[in-house]
Amino acid sequence: MSLKLKTAVLATATAIGLAGAAYAQDMRIAYTGYSTDNTFWIGVATAAGAEAEAQGVEFIDMTASSPDSAAQKDAVDRAIDMGVDGIIIGSVDNRAFDASLDNAAAKGIPVVAVDTGIDHPHISSLVQTDNLAAAGIAGAYIVEQLAGEGSVLILGGSAGHQTGNARRDGVLTTAEAAGHEVIFQICDWQDSCAFETTTNFLQSNPDIKAIFSAWDPGALAAVSAAKALGKLDDLVIVGFDGNPANLVAIEEGEQDATIKQDNTRMGQESVRNLLNIINGADAPAVVPIDGILITEANVADFK
Template sequence: MKVTRRIALTLGAAALLATGCSGTGASGGSGITVGLAVSTLNNPFFVELQQGAQEMANQLGAKLTVVDAQNDATNQVNQVQTLVTQGVKAIILNPVDSKQAAPAAKAAEMANIPLISVDRAVEGGKVAAEVASNNVSGGSLAAIELGRATSGEVAHLKGISGASASRDRGQGFEQGLNSGNIKVVATAVADFDRAKALNETTNLLQGHPNIKGIFAENDEMALGAIKALGARAGKDVMVVGFDGTPDGLKAIQDGTLVATIAQQPKLLGSKAVEQAVKAAKGEPVQQVVDVEVKVITKQNVAEFIK
């Protein structure tokens, strides 16, 4: 999502708040089936998002049907089309690829089923509500934290190229680079995957043995980078992640991860279900629900340990 669109949508959300449509306190959803199409459940972040969605569905008395695309955009479109034929009353979509999700959005629109995007934007399709964190702001915060922790040459591990979250975090990171004395000398795409990040970081270190820092666009990639660095992690090379997963928090405690920009996946999931039930009942929804990001370091990590 472009920054200008984010600002416009945020202003729209503020206007809704001012008129009392806060998006909280959704009424009961008994008899309502909501479909949740997740990009992948092979990632602790999205497992927590699903848990938050299920908890809210239980609270509202709605039924939640979950499908896992396993990071396959084509598979996800097919899954959404199946949810449409099953007659769900609303669909929550966490797209594998923001642009490739357009046919899924179109299928929901043709069936008059409201679509809620969560964590990542849907481009080229009608969305009733968008539940997400400000990834641009989070990326800038990551650059600030990395600049505080080190100086010199750094590397940037990127997520799935077509995912809006990856583009926004990368954009924010670039915007925040002037906050410290760091310079990006190498980038690699590791698809938000720990094993791929291990391999990519190993390759990066061969070409840039003197890098002093790494920004990974999610904690899974940060943990892969940490494994590749071995004893250098947190000592010679500082790593900053994104998401605030349990494994990421443990790495901060251990001193191998300097910081993570924490989203609140359970809250993302619960807010998405809340808006989906409202939309299914024909009630007003909040066009944008912005879930706050938080910087977690060794100084405050204890506050986030469950």
């Protein structure tokens, strides 16, 4: 949408480095995240909404209550039909948007991705954790704890999911390089699958000494399964997200570690980048955000 058709006003975010940016008084941006029932994504949406409010921009959260790629695509299509000025997508299935993004491009509506890359030329910017590097840190921690013994079970996301694949590869590459057998199982980010998979593999494979879940609720499911089998003390369990419940589990000695994602910064940066693009300014193609390893040694710093 051409900014010449709108009356520009100064943004209210001078203190955060966007001094001089001018945004239309009636500017609207749409956001659709992974779901509203996930702690990590609640944090992303809250930060994005607060950033939009600080900029004096209307923020329309169209996120579904549970992960649903069809519902999310529909939300994007509805946002385009509404004529919003820009869209932020935290995708459930990053392969689901080709036609929608073609339509957004035709109508001049910029789109930014958060957390997960979407392979389409109309995506102007991606804000995400450096998942490969962060998972490599998780893998190095697992290797150190195992001291040369045991296999590693990886509980993964969805097939072909960019974020999940990077988290898998970071741990897999590091563990295999240290000589550990790695078993990978797709769980579609489903906690029930994480519980069932952990239960089945711990019963059938006594060599498993570490479990990495690509999402923190899956790590808690693995903890529950291991406890039920009386094997929790024999395992290293590591998650990814830095959710509050997992920090409690680490503090209590049930989960060993997690990788914290800075979901506040992810929400903020995605809005800032989108507004810059709408305003005709540059925005980085990729904003990689470092992950932080949280263990019992430093968990108190993050609670």
